[in-house]
Amino acid sequence: MGPYEQRIPREQSSHHDPMVHHIIPVRTYLLVFGVLFVLFILTVVVAFFDLGLLNFVVAISIAAAKAVLIILYFMHVRYSSRMTWVFAGAAFVWLALMLGMTMADYISRSWLPIYR
Amino acid sequence: MDDARTRMDEPNPLSATVDRHGSPYLAHHFDDLEQQFESARLGTWAFLATEVMFFGGMFLAYTVYRGAYPEAFAEASHHLDWRLGALNTIVLLTSSLTMALAVWAGQTGRRRPLIIFLAITMLLGLVFLGVKSVEYTEKYLEGHMPLLGLPFAWEGEHAGQAALFFDLYFVMTGFHALHMIIGIGIIAVLIGLAWRGRFNAHYFTPIEMTGLYWHFVDIVWVFLYPLLYLIGGIALGE
Numbered sequence: 001m002g003p004y005e006q007r008i009p010r011e012q013s014s015h016h017d018p019m020v021h022h023i024i025p026v027r028t029y030l031l032v033f034g035v036l037f038v039l040f041i042l043t044v045v046v047a048f049f050d051l052g053l054l055n056f057v058v059a060i061s062i063a064a065a066k067a068v069l070i071i072l073y074f075m076h077v078r079y080s081s082r083m084t085w086v087f088a089g090a091a092f093v094w095l096a097l098m099l100g101m102t103m104a105d106y107i108s109r110s111w112l113p114i115y116r
Numbered sequence: 117m118d119d120a121r122t123r124m125d126e127p128n129p130l131s132a133t134v135d136r137h138g139s140p141y142l143a144h145h146f147d148d149l150e151q152q153f154e155s156a157r158l159g160t161w162a163f164l165a166t167e168v169m170f171f172g173g174m175f176l177a178y179t180v181y182r183g184a185y186p187e188a189f190a191e192a193s194h195h196l197d198w199r200l201g202a203l204n205t206i207v208l209l210t211s212s213l214t215m216a217l218a219v220w221a222g223q224t225g226r227r228r229p230l231i232i233f234l235a236i237t238m239l240l241g242l243v244f245l246g247v248k249s250v251e252y253t254e255k256y257l258e259g260h261m262p263l264l265g266l267p268f269a270w271e272g273e274h275a276g277q278a279a280l281f282f283d284l285y286f287v288m289t290g291f292h293a294l295h296m297i298i299g300i301g302i303i304a305v306l307i308g309l310a311w312r313g314r315f316n317a318h319y320f321t322p323i324e325m326t327g328l329y330w331h332f333v334d335i336v337w338v339f340l341y342p343l344l345y346l347i348g349g350i351a352l353g354e
Contacts, residue, residue: 023223024216033202033213040205047198047346056182059342068336074216076324080157087158091165095172099179106180 022079032073039066125347139335141319143185153321160325164332171336175287178183178343193347195260196250196285201345204247205337212334219327225317227310234307234323241300248293252286261286285344292340295333302326 043062051058072078077088139149148151182189188286218233255261259269262279263286270278309315315323 003287022221025219026217029213029216029220032163033209036209036212037206040202040209043346044198044202047342055347059346060339062137063339063342066338070212070331070335074212074334075328076219081154084157084161087161087165091161091168094165095168098172100174102176103179105185106183115187 022076024073024076024079029071032069036069038064039069138320141263153324156321156325157328160328164328167332171288171291174284174291175339175343178284178288181284182279182343182347185274185277185280188274189281190347191272191274192278192281193344195255195258196345197254198345200247201341204244205341206238207244207247208334208337211244212239212331214240215327215330219320219324222310222315222320222323223317225315227313227315228313230323231307231310234303234310238300238303238307241296241303245293245296245300248289255282255286287289288340289342292333292336295336299326299330299333302329 039062043059046058046062047055049055071088075088077084123347130302142149142152146155214233215237218230218237221230252261256266259267260282262268262282268275268279268282272278303326306323309322
């Protein structure tokens with residue numbers, strides 16, 4: 001058996017390498033969509049209550065949960081290689097650094113007497 | 117000669133790659149289809165990382181100024197129609213589902229469902245842009261579009277701070293809409309390629325990568341909606 005014959009079944013069976021060609025069933029997509037929809041309703045309902053600063057925290061938390069669901073299932077990251085996890089994670093690590101360090105500066109400025 | 121080798125649809129009979137691996141979809145510089153697919157996926161994620169940074173800068177500016185002027189931002193936010201924003205959120209979430217189903221159809225080699233799901237995704241994208249243009253027109257007529265030297269008519273206090281909110285609103289949703297327009301254009305090309313039977317269960321890389329892009333644009337909106345439309349209790353603004 002030559003290399004040609006070896007290749008064909010590997011390419012035809014999409015399940016051979018789960019990291020590359022894992023096919024998520026339609027049912028899972030519909031389930032994830034349902035959860036995303038419930039989280040969206042929750043976002044709107046929460047906005048009807050004045051929770052002060054908590055409004056921002058809750059809104060961002062729900063949005064982050066939705067983003068994670070979309071990334072893991074719709075964008076297939078859950079079934080992707082570790083290298084894909086690193087690439088996808090790096091983007092958000094840098095974002096967290098930028099937001100975290102900048103806001104730490106803005107929030108803590110008024111703590112020092114020289115800026116008052 | 118280079119031309120003939122890089123064209124995916126016509127395998128070069130002289131190329132050793134085609135003989136060795138038996139796939140006309142494999143570019144000569146990859147070992148196999150899986151390596152080729154993985155490279156495309158990593159490249160797309162590297163691009164999306166730059167997109168996260170691009171939108172991240174705007175989200176940072178938003179966070180800094182909302183922290184500085186919370187009352188003005190809440191007041192200005194009440195002038196946006198949260199119902200239209202909610203409608204667009206539903207439209208975009210649904211388009212993400214149909215895009216995911218289009219990728220599924222591509223993976224499993226279903227040509228007709230692939231074309232149908234791509235067309236629905238494109239249509240929902242156009243509905244989103246339609247609603248957005250209604251909102252923009254409304255804001256323009258109300259004089260709440262402080263862009264390009266347009267007059268800013270603000271009745272309440274903190275006119276400058278409210279103008280800042282609307283600046284951020286138009287820049288963030290504008291760049292988001294631009295991404296939607298580009299995505300719709302790419303999907304239109306995909307529909308044409310799918311129509312001509314360019315995709316099958318062995319080769320659907322462009323569909324998967326467009327899906328990643330489309331879902332990313334959806335994620336941006338997932339954050340934009342509560343941050344722009346739902347500040348400080350929407351019921352208070354009614």
